[in-house]
Amino acid sequence: MTRRYIPLKSLRAFEAAARHLSFTHAAIELNVTHSAVSQQVKLLEDQLHCPLFLRVPRGLALTPEGEHLLPVLNESFDRIAQLLDYFAGRKVQEKLKIGVIGTFATGFLLPRLAAFYQKFPHIELQISTHNNRVDVAAEGLDYAIRFGSGAWHGTAALYLCDSPLTPLCTPEIAAQLRQPADLLNFRLLRSYRRDEWTAWLQQAAGPQLPPTHPVMVFDSSITMLEAAQAGVGIAIAPARMFSHLLSSGRIKRPFLPEISLGSYWLTRLQSKVETSAMREFAQWLSAELVASAELMPSTEL
Structure with missing residues (x-):
């Protein structure tokens, strides 16, 4: 040929x-x-x-x-660089480019990176964050961690975990909440998904959200929780990803009901050939999520 x-x-x-x-x-x-x-x-x-x-x-x-061409070139250039490092007598490092939704990055992944590097010193992670809008091909990513249904065009998705949403607020505001209807005495904070508060209130057997009720919209749950800590209002967010704030007492969970509008997924292009580093990262991440779920204490207000 x-x-x-x-x-x-x-x-x-x-x-x-x-x-x-x-x-x-x-x-x-x-x-x-x-x-x-x-x-x-x-x-x-x-x-x-x-x-x-x-x-x-x-x-x-x-x-x-x-x-189709971009991921093939990304992988080829990485393999060339690794081989040149080998010829030069340097220890070969496998690079892994990952785009992570910001909430999952700060709430789960980043606190565990030291443990990851101890187990896999040969893998060099390159991490970027996003607000659930990511172009895997254009950014040259091996993996993208996203929140949703798991169905993205041209994408293979590995289920990671559920992360149900529930109201979170300061201890001062939580002390004023006796029933779900009391939430409507405060400004509500949400992400770009319009139905979060409506769905939660319906499940909690609370009132319907009035059309004119003040709601503040954020493109990042991290920013939303900063606003909640400042007393701006009550956020609806995944409690599991903000366990550090709950443990510190800076944020309280006033009610037990929670809703699930999606899950976290580890995704890659279907055209992307999995490398050994990708498989090791996926297996490690899945094991860490299982272990963390087993260690989670029973839900308390």
């Missing part, structure tokens, strides 16, 4: 532009001009006889061909 020769410059230019979805940012990373990146990408598209990018109002988007 005749192998097609494609210049490495073209592949590097595409990979950088696809990660950033920007020729300008790719040019800065590669220390070349915007025009040079554009020319190299055009050369690659001509050789492959297909477009790799779509020009959209806010920049670039990958075509289906580009989405």
Whole structure:
């Protein structure tokens, strides 16, 4: 079979532009001009006889061909770097790029990273956080930890855990709450999901949420709990991910009822071939979640 020769410059230019979805940012990373990146990408598209990018109002988007090519290049460049490290006599490190929803990162993953590195010193984690909106291909991620139903197009998803929502507030506000109806005396804090408070109130046999009731919306549960600690209002959030605040007494859980609107999932592109580092991380994370569930104390107010 005749192998097609494609210049490495073209592949590097595409990979950088696809990660950033920007020729300008790719040019800065590669220390070349915007025009040079554009020319190299055009050369690659001509050789492959297909477009790799779509020009959209806010920049670039990958075509289906580009989405398939990007993870293959990411993996190939990582393997080349590992082999060069081996030739240079350095200990080979396996890199793992993970995008993590911020609530799960601070509430579960980050406190356990020291233990992970003790067990897997050969794996180098590169962690970025997101607010449940993530483009795995464009960001060159091996895994993304997300909250939802587990159904994302072109994605393989491994169930991690449920994380039901419940009201959380300061001890001062909690002392004024005797029944669910008392919640309506305060400002309610929620995420971008509109039905959280309505669903919780219905399950708790409380009142319907009035259309004009003051509600503050956040794109991050972490920011929402900061506001709750400041006494701005009452948050609805996953108690399991804020156990450190509950243990410290800075936040109280005034009622037992909770609702589940989704779960945490470890996701990857279906086109992504699992590496040994990916499998080790997935197995470790699943085991840690099982162990933490077994150690969780009984729910108390």
